[in-house]
Amino acid sequence: MLIDLHAHTAPRSNCSRTTLEELVETARSNGLDALCITEHDVRWPGTELEDASRLLGFPLIPGVELTTDVGHVLVFGPLRKPLWLGYKLEELVEECERSDTALVLPHPVRRLAGERAIKGGRVPPLPAEVAALPQWEAVHAIEVASTQTTTLEHTLTAAALAVVHRPAVASSDAHGPGLAGAYATEVDGPIHTAEDLAAQIRAGHVRPARHPV
Ligand SMILES: [Zn+2]
Numbered sequence: 328m329l330i331d332l333h334a335h336t337a338p339r340s341n342c343s344r345t346t347l348e349e350l351v352e353t354a355r356s357n358g359l360d361a362l363c364i365t366e367h368d369v370r371w372p373g374t375e376l377e378d379a380s381r382l383l384g385f386p387l388i389p390g391v392e393l394t395t396d397v398g399h400v401l402v403f404g405p406l407r408k409p410l411w412l413g414y415k416l417e418e419l420v421e422e423c424e425r426s427d428t429a430l431v432l433p434h435p436v437r438r439l440a441g442e443r444a445i446k447g448g449r450v451p452p453l454p455a456e457v458a459a460l461p462q463w464e465a466v467h468a469i470e471v472a473s474t475q476t477t478t479l480e481h482t483l484t485a486a487a488l489a490v491v492h493r494p495a496v497a498s499s500d501a502h503g504p505g506l507a508g509a510y511a512t513e514v515d516g517p518i519h520t521a522e523d524l525a526a527q528i529r530a531g532h533v534r535p536a537r538h539p540v
């Protein structure tokens with residue numbers, strides 16, 4: 328199945344300039360089979376996303392983009408702690424070792440080689456240094472590209488994956504209109520729920536299907 332694992336809606340993610348309806352319309356016209364909604368540190372309450380999925384006639388899978396001590400981590404599946412309390416990577420990994428929850432590292436080199444880091448005069452790290460970061464092996468998959476990352480970030484991430492191979496995904500990280508499905512991941516299916524998706528991510532049954540590198 329072709330799935331975009333990472334997208335934000337307004338107003339639940341206050342950085343987003345697009346709505347669920349627009350994302351779904353774009354996802355559909357870009358040929359996606361499903362779209363994951365991953366707001367920052369908040370989940371859609373109750374059955375709201377499920378209800379919207381039924382209403383819009385399009386598969387929507389819930390996830391969350393959690394802020395941790397090493398930056399953002401995409402989470403598919405349940406977590407015990409209230410999200411607003413935050414997680415340390417170590418704590419998150421330990422909990423997920425005992426559950427079926429899957430972790431994906433989005434924009435993995437943003438802090439080291441993203442637009443702001445480079446403008447601030449930072450020298451990009453070597454691929455081996457990136458692959459040695461604790462989060463590289465702690466998560467179940469690495470996001471190789473999105474619409475929110477630069478060519479330098481894509482190249483560096485691909486080079487780090489050549490040093491220490493990990494399952495990889497590509498996703499839009501859509502924050503605006505017209506972006507859902509711009510980048511996407513091929514996931515072994517069928518996928519109906521976050522649990523189905525988490526199981527495939529944990530098993531490494533994911534590949535970047537639409538991406539620039
Ligand atoms: Zn992020």
Ligand SMILES: [Zn+2]
Binds near residue numbers: 333334335392433500
């Ligand atoms: Zn995001």
